[in-house]
Amino acid sequence: MRVFSLVVLVAALALLAGCSSSGGGPTPVGVATIVSLSPSAGQSLGPGGTLTITATVTSGSSNTGVTWSLSGPGTLSSKTANPVTYTAPSSASSNTNVVVTATAAASSSATAYLPLIIVPSVTGSNVVPLAVNSGPAQNSSNIAFVSITICEPGTTTCQTVDDIQVDTGSAGLRVLQSAIPTLSLSSLTDTSGNTINNCVSFLDGSYLWGPVQQADLRINGEVAGGALIQTISSGSPTIPSACSNGGTVLENTPTLLGANGILGVGLEPTDCIVAGQDFCDGSVSSTIPAIYFSCPSSGCASNASPVVETATNQVVNPIVLFATDNNGSAIQFAPVSGAAATATGSLTFGIGTQSNNALGSATVFTLDSSDNFETIFQGQSLIASFIDSGSNSLSFPSTLTVCPGNNSSFYCPTGLTSLSAENVAFDLTTGAFDGTPNTVPFDIDNASTLFATNGGNDFAFSTLGGPQGTYNTCTSTGSGSCSFDWGLPFFYGRTVFTAIDGQAVSVATAPWFAY
């Protein structure tokens, strides 16, 4: 899939652009000229590094030549030779963006490009810093932020966006339209020229809405070329009621979202696949969930129905588009003791692909068909448990006192309470949660006290907890309160690996978590 995405999308967008400029007339008869490149996925190079790039042209013409062009520093060995060699500049003081483009001699509208990044040192270029702080809303609690660079496809026209939340509980990049004002990104369209919009619903009933757009994403030395992302629409667009679904909060400002976007680096390759099942391409059921909507450029109708989208047209977990570090990631945070103004950590791409991302002695937790494992806690077998850097707290069913008023999604015990749970993997062979229990001690403190410490200027809380439903209601079939949501506090003082469904990774078949 990774091999095809860049080329196919470029070709598709070119064809659609052609359709719209011809006023929706009949499609011209003939064989489209298509250029593809090898390597197809974006690469990083050190200073003076070289890369051989081969173009393949398929068309009805016998002319299979290409013309190369370069955006950014460095040199190409030739304008027309195929393959061509790109040589990076001999020194680089900071990450530098480069794009190499091949244009078919037979058709100037047939192009393919390869995004490159020149890094001062290749070592560690798969690592980006993470920070927990007040965030754009100025009142965050346990939101982990990263910076990423978003570029118009095939260009070095880019914008770096700070305060993007890192989320192991979802897949795909979602960025506020208001956070990328200098960029002009193309929306994904269908054959009628309608815009494909994406809908995301969160566990708390809040939701995101906006067009699926194409961008090159650059995260330190990693490049995800031609990635489909969701651009979260500003203002008050008409949103299909199937998406707003009763409408708690449309999170389309930094204050409402608590971030400028969400980087979903979770267990799945796209936002509509789970455990190899694609719910949006029509293969599971003819009933299509409210994830993708096709709407005129003038906007959606409130009664619009969701549409089928195949995996290559879905919002993608950018990691799977990386050249080599594409099988998962590791999030590491320094320990936090109670409440702190900030916390610092890192996001490392790839598992076992570099010297800096080995699994080591971490314990692997393979997952059931809903991407869950089991947590045993105070006599409960919580068989829909998961690790989620996008959740603000450790949330689980217990008899702890719930905070009063609007803080009732947090726990308020009278003082620091020491607890312990055991995590158990799902055994893919036996089909049962029968792995060796792994004990996790943790503490829960009074959330009202935590929020009030340091004059209310603390935003990282290792002991923040909250209720998930009601104690002792989980049944063996998974109905009732069956989740232990190991939110961001779980990451403090740990390294947590997330291996992506369908990607090649040693040790065990992905998806899995490990820590």
Place this chain on the structure above:
Amino acid sequence: MEIHRNNSPNGALLAWVLGALLVVGSSLPALAALGGDLSSVEADRASMQAEIKVTQADAYATHEIKAPTGTVVREYVSPDGRVFGVAWQGPFIPDMKQLLGTYLQQYAAAAKAQKAGRPGHRPLNIQEPGLVVQTSGHMRSYSGRAYDPGLLPQGVSANEIR
């Protein structure tokens, strides 16, 4: 997927009914489930294009609706025909307008209030005099329940809504 229920006091009377079920009268009012009558259960089933299974216990009936997309909704109906609780689990959040009906505004307002203090995502826990809503999950695996404590039939614990 066969789902076994073990919490029926007198052993379950099970019936799979496909298509129209228990519909009295010729029209289907667009009522939603919580607080509604039996016709609202059928409206939910139709909305979800789903199959339905009814389990009868002494104090209430459970109408289990399974949508083609895998999400299961259970609606708890008192002897006088009133839906006093709903629960769901599956890869997609069900239609909350349909499920909560007249309780929708209260739900949305309470959810907004919980987020207002601290942005971010976490399980919802609404505990108001006339409405309890609890949710959990992550992308492609959600669960939750909602009920009106005032509508619980005598002798029925809220914990049975799950």
